[in-house]
Amino acid sequence: MTATDTSNDLDAELRQIAEIARPTARQGELADYIPALRDEDPDCFGLGLVDMDGTEHMVGDVDRPFAIQSISKVFALVLAMQRADRAEGVKKELWGRVGVEPSGDPFNSLVQLEHEQGVPRNPMINAGALVVDDILADHCGDARRELHDLVNELVGEEVALDDKVVHAEGNTGSRNRAMANLMLSFGNLDNSVDDVLDVYIYQCALTMTVRQLARASRFLANDGVDPATGRQILRPPLARRVNAIMLTCGTYDAAGEFAFDVGLPCKSGVAGAIMGVVPDRYGVAVWSPPLDPSGNSRAGKVALHELAERRGLSIF
Ligand code: DON
Numbered sequence: 001m002t003a004t005d006t007s008n009d010l011d012a013e014l015r016q017i018a019e020i021a022r023p024t025a026r027q028g029e030l031a032d033y034i035p036a037l038r039d040e041d042p043d044c045f046g047l048g049l050v051d052m053d054g055t056e057h058m059v060g061d062v063d064r065p066f067a068i069q070s071i072s073k074v075f076a077l078v079l080a081m082q083r084a085d086r087a088e089g090v091k092k093e094l095w096g097r098v099g100v101e102p103s104g105d106p107f108n109s110l111v112q113l114e115h116e117q118g119v120p121r122n123p124m125i126n127a128g129a130l131v132v133d134d135i136l137a138d139h140c141g142d143a144r145r146e147l148h149d150l151v152n153e154l155v156g157e158e159v160a161l162d163d164k165v166v167h168a169e170g171n172t173g174s175r176n177r178a179m180a181n182l183m184l185s186f187g188n189l190d191n192s193v194d195d196v197l198d199v200y201i202y203q204c205a206l207t208m209t210v211r212q213l214a215r216a217s218r219f220l221a222n223d224g225v226d227p228a229t230g231r232q233i234l235r236p237p238l239a240r241r242v243n244a245i246m247l248t249c250g251t252y253d254a255a256g257e258f259a260f261d262v263g264l265p266c267k268s269g270v271a272g273a274i275m276g277v278v279p280d281r282y283g284v285a286v287w288s289p290p291l292d293p294s295g296n297s298r299a300g301k302v303a304l305h306e307l308a309e310r311r312g313l314s315i316f
Pocket of ligand 1: 068069070071107108126169176204268269270271294295296
């Protein structure tokens, strides 16, 4: 923080940012493939920052839970990287079976997967997350439980699972099922399609609030150490790699635009939340359900742009 950067300044600025960003949600569209997303209030808006000493700066609907959806891909990757850090074989397996290149394609695209012999471009698109979940299913006693425990730990309290979302995602996941089958046909899936989808659907249906997401991303801003507990969640070079993947791949085919306009590692989800990392400073989260055509929160992106611009937070 600069000498003049008091908590009051920051809170006032967050309120101004919310005023600017909130109305832009009207230019977006709610995801409509399941009722929980279709029926969400499009006017909800929450923005929050948690700093390294635990001070929380919050504005708007920051305590209202939503399904974290694709943001869970970060937590699944972290769990897989923890396993990979303990066993060279798992490390080779992880980075041999999923890449680290931006896809430039929609998050649920099948086309690239066919061209690239069933090896997904990165762990932030659906196909990549399915491979990560397959690896978790192989190397965790109970992948769903361990993932849920990791999220609980990072948040400092129990987060809930939305059973309705689990049920609805199970009934609508034809493209994910197709991707898993395609990867199975290329030999890039060990477990059954159903078992892998069970883990994926479970992680998407974990529900969190803006406050909780901002808390949960803080370890990535702090060289892999959770500032709340002092526990090293990932070694520093690994935490940096998660940030690199979030920056280059976390907002799908809009990752370049996010790097340009926001300049922070971010991960979005189809419920309209975005989790961000400001290295050495803050865990950040924003939630506004209407999405832009890339599947990222319309007003969320505006808010992050304003925040990064006004506070000079871009990593570049
Ligand atoms: O796999 C799906 O279709 C969803 N359950 C999650 C996708 C998601 O959040 C993509 N985000 N923008």
